[in-house]
Amino acid sequence: MTSNAPTFSQLPQPTPIPSFADLSISIIVSDLSNSGAGRWGGAVRPFLLSQALQKLGCRVKLVGFCFGDAGAIESTPDLPIDAIPGQPYPGFGRSVRSALRQIDGDIIYAYKPKPTSFGVALLQKLRTHRPLILDIDDWELSWHGGDKWHYRPCVKQLARDLLKPNGALRLPDHPLYLKWTERLISQADAVTVHTQFLQRRFGGTYVPNGKDVVLFNPARYDVQALKQKYGLSHYRVLMFPGAPRPYKGVEDVLTAIEQLRDPTLRLVIVGGSPYDDYDSHLLAKWGDWIIKLPKVPHTLMPEVIAAADVIVVPQRNTPAAQAQFPLKLTDGMAMAKPILATRVGDIPGILSETGYLVDPDAPEQLAAQIRWIFAHFEEAIDRAQYARQRCIDYYSLDVMALKLADVITQVGRSI
Template sequence: MKISILVSDLSSAGAGRWGGGSVRSFLLAQALQRLKYQVEILGFVFGQEAAVIPQSEIMVSQFTGYNYPKFLISASQLLKKLDGDIIYAMRPKPTTFGLALLKKLKTNQPIILDIDDWELSWYGGEKWQYNFSFKQLYRDIIKPDGALRQPDHPFFLKKTEGMTQKANAITIHTKFLQDRFGGIYLPNGKDTELFNPHLYDPEESRVYYGLSGYRILMFPGAPRPYKGVEDVLTALELINEPDLKLVIVGGSPYDDYDAQLSKKWGNWIIKLPKYPSTEMPKIVAAAHIVVVPQRNTPAALAQFPLKLTDGMAMAKPILATAVGDIPEILGGNGYLVDPESPEQIAEKIKLIFQNLEAANERAVKARERCTEKYSINSMSNILESVITKL
């Protein structure tokens, strides 16, 4: 059986970042492959840098995306190639779920809808409304840069979200999303065979990446305001010990937020460039602590932080905020603070380094929990049940 995974953004700023390997759509593909299904990923690149994605393991087809009306040509090209026995649409967006529903009208292919983010949360959530007037509507449709020419404009997102029950099955990865959309809980899994701390020497990794001599707090992801990196940097200022550094891996592909952080807190930050996902275990091995300082916002509540299982799988002490599903995922095997509490973060950092042996023992238990509940194999087990019911 063939399963076609449909993605809205395969650019280097979207699902194609890190070479695709540790992004939700590629994790699902890996889990499905372990069930011996044939898997392909199809998606658009809208005027951004196309991602370099290895083709050896998962077949990936990229289509150049455009605004309306030219998007109809892009959509037609993708639909012609969308031939899986099951369509797995990533997020309720017109460019994914909307196209899957069009295909289903013709072929009756079953659709699984995966919701790993609340798209409308970026626009104010349920409060968002289109400011209708004939003049505004004319500008948004007729002008070359009109807002409603964007295929995934929030006006269309809101309409598509209202059709989620037309999917044959829904999978989600946080309780927040489950409360909003229903569906089957399918947490992000980690390849715990690749992310294996026994394969890497932490001090060798620190030397290799130029981090030797520092006590490393690591944030292996893209900083954004709701992810709370500022709270960690404020905590480092409070502690004021120069060998403590926050290592940010990859940086933000979305805006200049990295530059803003560096301008204010540059003396506490070490930046590492973006690496292939297969190199991430070696990078995380260099950390003393992995930080996941999410703030209590709808955007944060909707997400399953992949950096959390990066640290768990590599048996690193986790310092995180008690936001959303994080306490449940850690299961008592990490260090929790309130969101937006730099003072609490500072106290926990000092506590961990004062009792590093005990922190590392707790981290070993976190890896055991990750292997049991948050691995690619555990994803496969859940997906097998979902597909069987179809």
């Protein structure tokens, strides 16, 4: 384990942000419910795209659907949102017609290659001949088995899937339709992606997630006061500030903590999983080592991060993890926290030498690295300062805006 702090001989120089003050952009989002894009407030990709585009002077609006009874995200003075009630097929056609009337931007920007976003955007492009950008922040089919997934029903199953009120093929984003939609990606005028994995698979321009490094600035927060506020003063805190899911490797960190048997160590999970009862599974097995904090608004997330000693991003080596840009990574970088992560996907490139890396699915390596970080904590804090600078230079909202400016210039010639 190296003990030398990283150095950077060449860092990008600040570049003036261009202005597109006369341009309006409609971002099409498949799920604008509070359990969809709204579950993490302003922290997820559609809101980051909106903030970066607004830095360019663009007028931005979100348009999309709200399925079920989760409730729609509400508009704010800074960001208008049109959430249309979504229905299964065939009623979804009426939802689409309502959405098309709201998509009035000079540029159409579809978030995710789904029928409920990219499919709708393609229809609007055909109607209006406006340029269309597609943003890909996940490999959607990876949740269904990736390239191995196939739909081969018998005649009876096909009839049930099509005709029953809860038939699978009545879902607007069924994997079969996702597969068809992927084949239409070339119809977009430009594609943006946020990981190298997605760029290799789909092409496009690499636009990694940007962080608000003004909001996420450790100088604004009193660490000891916040540790006391959240009941963490007596612990050495490893924090996972995301939604636990099996591929995110939280079990590996808990196994490592169990191996260390240090009574001062705790894994703090913020918000928990909105998808299922996975939290309950973790608490049933490792409850003595877990502190669960409630979900907080995005604007309060920096103070929660400030109460951590180390941020852990222990992704497992799965297609879903390879395709993702973990937002908690730049949460920790911007807040100058030591980061312990796994060598999965873009994580090594994002951190470079500013964090600590171990192999995926290796609790014993995590345990050894946790022990080492706390034994050399002053050095870990020094290294974390480089992580913040790297976040500012490569993964800030300003940098995201500059990358989007190039894409807009590319497609804007047809306006």
